[in-house]
Amino acid sequence: MRWSIFSVGVMGAGLLLIAGCQPKPRPIRFGEEVCAYCQMGISDPRFGAELVTQQGKIFVFDALECMVGFEHAELIPVERIHSRWVIDFSQPGELIAAESAEFVFTVEVHSPMGLNVYAVPRGRYVQDPELPRGRVLTWQEVVELVRTQWREGPPRGSPTPQTQ
Amino acid sequence: MALPHHRHSERPQSLSWRVGTLLLFLLVCVPSPARLLLVGSPEIPTLRAALQQAHPGDTLRLLPGIYREQELTVTVPLLIEGTHSAIIDGEGKGQILQISASGTTIRGLTFRRSGLSFLRDNAAIRVEGATDCRIEQNRLEECFFGIYLAKAARCTVEGNIIAGQAQREATSGNGIHAWYCRDLVVRANVVMRHRDGIYFEFVRHSLVEHNTSENNLRYGLHFMFSDSCRYAYNLFRGNRSGVAVMYSHSILVQHNRFEYNWGSSAYGLLLKDISRSRIQHNLFLSNTTGLYMESATDNLIDSNRLQANGWALRLMASSTGNLFVANSFVANTTDLATNSSYTLNTFRANYWSRYRGYDLNRDGYGDTPFYPVNAFAILTERYPALLMLLRSFIVELLELAERIFPVLIPAAISDPTPLIAPAV
Numbered sequence: 001m002r003w004s005i006f007s008v009g010v011m012g013a014g015l016l017l018i019a020g021c022q023p024k025p026r027p028i029r030f031g032e033e034v035c036a037y038c039q040m041g042i043s044d045p046r047f048g049a050e051l052v053t054q055q056g057k058i059f060v061f062d063a064l065e066c067m068v069g070f071e072h073a074e075l076i077p078v079e080r081i082h083s084r085w086v087i088d089f090s091q092p093g094e095l096i097a098a099e100s101a102e103f104v105f106t107v108e109v110h111s112p113m114g115l116n117v118y119a120v121p122r123g124r125y126v127q128d129p130e131l132p133r134g135r136v137l138t139w140q141e142v143v144e145l146v147r148t149q150w151r152e153g154p155p156r157g158s159p160t161p162q163t164q
Numbered sequence: 165m166a167l168p169h170h171r172h173s174e175r176p177q178s179l180s181w182r183v184g185t186l187l188l189f190l191l192v193c194v195p196s197p198a199r200l201l202l203v204g205s206p207e208i209p210t211l212r213a214a215l216q217q218a219h220p221g222d223t224l225r226l227l228p229g230i231y232r233e234q235e236l237t238v239t240v241p242l243l244i245e246g247t248h249s250a251i252i253d254g255e256g257k258g259q260i261l262q263i264s265a266s267g268t269t270i271r272g273l274t275f276r277r278s279g280l281s282f283l284r285d286n287a288a289i290r291v292e293g294a295t296d297c298r299i300e301q302n303r304l305e306e307c308f309f310g311i312y313l314a315k316a317a318r319c320t321v322e323g324n325i326i327a328g329q330a331q332r333e334a335t336s337g338n339g340i341h342a343w344y345c346r347d348l349v350v351r352a353n354v355v356m357r358h359r360d361g362i363y364f365e366f367v368r369h370s371l372v373e374h375n376t377s378e379n380n381l382r383y384g385l386h387f388m389f390s391d392s393c394r395y396a397y398n399l400f401r402g403n404r405s406g407v408a409v410m411y412s413h414s415i416l417v418q419h420n421r422f423e424y425n426w427g428s429s430a431y432g433l434l435l436k437d438i439s440r441s442r443i444q445h446n447l448f449l450s451n452t453t454g455l456y457m458e459s460a461t462d463n464l465i466d467s468n469r470l471q472a473n474g475w476a477l478r479l480m481a482s483s484t485g486n487l488f489v490a491n492s493f494v495a496n497t498t499d500l501a502t503n504s505s506y507t508l509n510t511f512r513a514n515y516w517s518r519y520r521g522y523d524l525n526r527d528g529y530g531d532t533p534f535y536p537v538n539a540f541a542i543l544t545e546r547y548p549a550l551l552m553l554l555r556s557f558i559v560e561l562l563e564l565a566e567r568i569f570p571v572l573i574p575a576a577i578s579d580p581t582p583l584i585a586p587a588v
Contacts, residue, residue, distance in 0.1 A: 041405045
């Protein structure tokens with residue numbers, strides 16, 4: 001009996017250890033880290049993304065478009081991805097799961113890589129009229145947007161400026 | 165006969181009538197001559213009041229004093245000027261001055277404390293959708309963003325001193341920020357303690373020259389998606405990440421100094437996805453990495469001096485078709501590092517202070533090729549932690565072994581005609 005309690009304890013501890021080893025995200029160190037895709041220093045805490053692999057390795061990005069670009073460029077096989085995280089625009093510096101977020105494509109704020117999409121928890125955009133206005137996208141639509149805009153990666157060169 | 169006579173008699177009458185109409189038209193339509201409004205005088209105590217009563221072409225002269233005003237807008241072309249003791253203090257609340265009238269000049273004023281915000285890039289002076297503006301000889305102190313140009317063209321930003329108070333990147337904007345602009349001139353400004361000193365995104369045909377950008381929290385100069393721009397005679401010093409230029413083609417980087425940028429991700433100059441450009445006559449002095457090139461293609465890198473850097477040049481295998489000629493590599497810890505054992509780039513007639521060959525025929529070129537990638541550079545590129553063995557006995561041994569029986573040193577990366585004396 002005593003032995004079995006002990007074994008249950010060991011098993012419980014083991015389970016805890018395994019649970020403890022679940023890959024999970026960590027905060028992005030703004031001002032210190034560089035984007036895994038575009039090499040830019042990550043500095044704007046309203047934008048950013050993080051990709052966690054099955055092995056617990058973490059890639060950080062200055063903007064969520066860079067995370068999509070990173071996957072699109074096949075720099076990581078899709079089966080190695082454990083989870084995707086994006087910065088909550090309304091809580092600078094805070095990561096939320098990409099699948100629990102909604103995305104806003106806007107002309108009112110400029111994201112570090114110029115595609116101008118920000119993320120907030122799903123439902124927040126309608127509740128908060130302070131947020132910059134734009135078109136709400138799902139994660140799948142963001143992926144499509146980046147893939148069509150960045151067919152060969154970020155554009156090389158400038159588009160024609162729209163000055164009068 | 166009667167007909168021509170009739171015409172003759174009518175012509176002077178018609179002419180005088182037309183001249184009269186024209187004079188009347190001129191009187192009605194030509195604006196009254198430009199006025200001088202003295203801001204800070206009892207009649208016009210605030211800049212806001214002056215802006216409300218100003219007509220196109222007027223001069224607004226600010227008398228010395230502190231103007232605690234923000235969210236001001238210039239909607240007609242004006243000259244707004246003063247001395248540096250005329251201080252417009254945004255009190256940390258919002259933006260200070262927005263210019264939406266083409267042909268406006270802001271000269272000689274002091275702007276202080278535009279407001280920190282997560283939703284808006286609050287600047288001291290924002291030019292939005294206007295052309296032919298001049299922002300010159302101003303002082304900007306402790307602002308979130310300094311001078312911000314959006315959808316502007318043919319504007320000049322010259323001789324301004326822009327000092328932020330940035331402690332952290334997150335709470336600091338850029339000194340001079342241009343977005344969707346063309347034909348700008350950014351000349352002889354001093355920018356310090358901002359996030360990026362000078363930032364260009366979607367800018368074309370612009371000139372950045374004779375500026376000093378130092379002690380910024382991220383980059384001294386950062387531009388992306390900005391083609392056909394020239395960066396010349398600038399000094400970039402002590403910026404935490406150096407200078408980064410990305411995703412652009414046909415740029416000229418000439419006669420600049422990139423100095424004292426130390427840190428694990430600090431570069432004198434980082435080129436990423438830059439093509440058909442020229443990097444010439446620059447000095448890369450005392451940086452962790454002088455010049456870093458990733459996916460940079462078909463560029464000419466000539467007559468630069470790379471001195472006393474940790475790595476003078478780090479050339480990633482994704483960079484191809486670049487020509488390195490007449491550069492001087494002087495007293496760097498490592499001259500060239502790469503992540504590949506071959507290269508699709510060309511080295512010709514550079515000076516390498518590490519070269520130990522002879523010039524027996526006295527033609528100015530060493531008689532044997534120089535192999536700039538040493539064994540230790542290959543190992544550290546693969547295993548960065550090995551850097552702690554730098555200058556250790558085991559590394560000396562490795563270099564000696566390579567000298568006798570080369571295994572690691574890539575024979576494919578060489579300068580076949582190294583210079584005997586530095587070219588620059």
